[in-house]
Amino acid sequence: MKFFILLAIVAVAAAAPFTEEQLKKGQQHVKKCIGETGVSPETVAKLKGGDFSDDDEAVQCFALCFFREAQFTDASGNQNKNAIIGKLSVDKDPKAVEAAYEKCKGVTGTSPCNKAFNAYKCYRSAGLF
Structure with a gap:
């Protein structure tokens, strides 16, 4: 199981052109x-x-958790403009x-998790993730 977690973290890190600090924090958030x-x-x-073929509640809540940990949203899925623009503009x-x-x-x-998942899909389509 640890191998698969490491694999997912590496896949996330390799696919994103973020700073080293952002990658480290992102890896912590993923875990x-x-x-x-x-x-x-x-x-x-x-x-x-x-x-996005796996879009059950757990996957949607993963998106909320990740966005919440990155401070892109609050626990209700409401977006934080300053964090999004500030962190992604690096x-x-x-x-x-x-x-x-x-x-x-x-x-x-339809729920905070679904809202964050939909936001992730939107930002992904805009080329930010």
Whole structure:
């Protein structure tokens, strides 16, 4: 099991052009959220790759957990503009990040988990993840 968690963390880290500090924090968030939601590392790797075919409640709650840990949302799935723009602008064009935020800020859902999952899909389609 530890191998699969490590594999998922490596897959997440390799797919994102973030700073070393962001990658380290992201790895911690992934590990914590896998433990909290029970989502498999393989599912996390698929999610990171843009495969949204596994969209059950646990996967959606993984998205909420990760976004909450990154301070992109609160526990209700409400987005934090300053954290999103500030943290994602470190390695991306700030104007592109702000445009993505404007596109995705109104995303809704049937629950906090669903709302965060839908926001992740929106930001992913905007090229931020």
